[in-house]
Amino acid sequence: MDSNNLDRELVGVLFPGIVKNEDKAITCLGGIRNISQVYSNPSKRRLGLSFQPENPFVRKIYGNSKKGAGVLLKVKVKKVKEGNEIKREVVSTTVVGCVKTMFRFESMCDFQYLAVHREGPSDGPVSCCLEKILPSGVEVIDFMLQPSPLLLIPSSFTRFEKPIGYAYTDKRHPDRSSPEPGDSVHSKTRMLRSSQVSPYTFNLTNELPSEPHEVYVKQKEIKFDLHPRLIEEYDVVKKLFDERPIWSLNLIRYHTKIRLVSLKVIMPCLALYMKTGPWRSTWVKYGYDPRKDPAARKYQTLDFRLRHAAGVRSMIMSREDITTDRERKPKRSAAEAAAVSDEIAEGSVYFRRGMTPTQRHIFYQYCDIQLPEVEEILAPEPPPGYLCHQKRGWLPANTGEICRDHMFRYIKDTLFNSNNTDLKFEGSGNGSSSNSDDGGSDGSDGGGGMSDEGGFGSDGGGGASD
Template sequence: MGVIKDGKVSGRLPADDSFAVHHPGYPSTTSRAIETLGGVEGIVKARCSQSNRLELRFRPEDPYSHPAFGELRLCNNLLLKISKKKSCDDLSAKVSDRLPEASNSENREQASQPEIQSVTSAKENEAQISEPDKANLCADIVARVSEAYHFDGMVDYQHVLSVHADAARRRKRNWAETEEPFFKKDGFMDMDEEDVMMLLPPLFSLKDVPENIVLRPSSTLSSKKKQEQVMQHCSEMQIERALAIDFNIKDILLRINWEELIAEGSELWESQMAVSKLFDERPIWPKESVAEHLHDKGLKFSNLMLKRLLLGVAYYFSKGPFLRFWIRRGYDPRKDPNSRIYQKTDFRIPDELRSYCDTNTDKELKPRWGDLCSFQVFPFKCQTFFQLFELTDDYIQEEIRKPTKQPTCNSKTGWFSENVLDCLRLRVAVRFLSLFPKPGAEKILKNYSNDFEKSKRTCIYKDAVNPDQNEHQENSKEFTGNEDKDMRKSIDDEEEEIEAEEEEEELDAYGTLNLAGEDNEGPLQRDSCIL
């Protein structure tokens, strides 16, 4: 057993293990404390249970009292047994030796001073006896304490009946006379007069730990507040309509006067103005490009906050050639042939190279959007959508600026023909495959390069002859090959999955969007830039 003496520990620590209970009250005795914990049987039952929660009742005799539950936590303590050893043998011997001397001296003193001498002797004896006993404190280490129960919840509240039997007896009220006429012949349902029927509610408290709750606003609002709510409701209605608009819709959304809904000079107003200026530069933006441009200006937003700012000035289609690109409110790309330069294309990593995508998806350092558009790094996603206008490639920029021969904008290829769009997609694939950082892509790059050259010759041939001839359309399909057909089919299937997943994500996020910025909303959060 370990011993603590004079501030030093000696001996060995015991191997016995125990647990402690931090009792939240001041029980009168140890037995009473054990009784509030359910007795020894209740403690053993709690230790053997799966939850291992210890129940405590301040009034174990009252079955209606609300119990508290102690949670078991790990600790690293020791159980000490403190003893106090008195060393008063020498002191008692000295006092016994001096008592006879004091009595003999009293007899030898003169008769004129007996009272003074006796008083003096008595004081000396009292001083000797009243000296504090010298004591040594010693602490023995009994056991280790590795676990302890803590009671953090409220324990002293219960459902108190308005009429209680004990209170009734103290007030000398006759329950049979006051209440029995309301019952049948047997009175209190054949119960004794000392008993009172107790009907407890099934649940009168949901929590035993105090928490701050947000109460609903008062129903009596001022007229100004009601007008603000009506304006806010209208803006939210317009925002909700901007989520995943069908490409075949007749009329697109008009511009929102967000300047009237946000206080000028506020942080939210400055952020919304920065996003609005981007759409003044060009009408259609990918979300990744918007985030990077704002980041370069020193503005960092969370994904949800960026969507909120975009919904104030833009909308997007759920499908079509501008899929998931944010379009300025009031601008309809289906009626403007010049919008063809803002259409989308994509790059899908071939199945043979998907292992690179799987190993680099979880990396924290992800390439910048501008580096991807300028073909400086290889994409880390299996499929990435790009805007033709942002791709740094002379061939692509030359092709998208040629006059369109399509009379209308269709939902599949937009203002381009299918051959031109396939040729642009192959050009993007050739540029990225030439950047693949690992060996093994040479054969795939060669196949894509051959397909690109065939597709380019097909586009030239289609421009030189009458585009209405059906035989040329069949020839163009043969040039692209079966592999390209399978790729387009898988791309279309994946686009449909992306549409469904992202549309559900947007609708879930809309529940927290608030363009006007209510008073109960927290400060503008700029925590991260989603690229």
């Protein structure tokens, strides 16, 4: 056996079928060019295979590249016919190369939707109408006026490429009830993953709980026995809530440097998490009701989203690096992941002149926006008899929109004056005129969700003009 080609590296493709024509098999794989593109960058692309390359209604199956250890042999066999029997004799064996990468098609083929049409009675012949549906070139307008065959295919194929076992059982947590019948479809959210008790949905009628749930108390006692350090961290967070009744989780992490794992045990024992409403995404101390205290207006949440005007949005990174689902990143160690996740920048919780937000979408509390224009809006007390509003709380109408205009103007001045002096201001890039990405996602204090209500203290928003 000749073994001189062991140093030659090859790439193998396990074709899911019997190959009788190599050219047709390569065409099913997308051609030589597509195979070369996948081979040059296997971490981001997968090798697709279609048994009907000319039919766009056939779903492809994909094969992933995997490491392998094999040898490709070329064997010459001599066939000799003796009577009714055929004897085979190996003449020579040659090593073509070693295979270190292998593409395997391990997914299942989805149901294929073929473009067929039946004319006449229900038991009449079925004909392929693919040529009638797909344009063959530059068509005239008459092509659009002619009757078209009836062909309705699903908008998408199955999401799963491998067979899975699914047990149709009841919900694991029966206490997490789904929205009542008649609710809007858009209000339905996914089930919670870790917490045993659902967060508080803001309303003006139900009483706020004054004590933590027994589940969190038992969890705290167990964790305290296992980790005595949690007792000191618990006292630190409790002291913060004695000084200020409403905190955001990032603000506590910024001041205390306590790990997020510890805060998941401590926070539910000291405060109630607001899921919606004017104090959305904040923790309210047990026993304190912000709906009855007008001073709680400064702790309300402002949903700030960076606008597209004048190219400012491109200067600030998004929350997460955008990566494709094909890109594979090396796994970080647990210590590195914990160190990165516990770092909270000042721009994530505070905003002042000369500071830019750390990402394009941040929730701020009004008292942490240290701008004179915002402080002037928060200064007036609500008039006697004024009640807390379902969406804007104790603040006048359009307060969120006015504060966003001021913040965006400061951000634009900071970015253009410090980062890039070549960029010029444009008239259309004014913060007050741009309204893209403006407003809260749930309408808690969004720009357009409050204009129908009358406000108080009209001079409080007087300093909001640009």
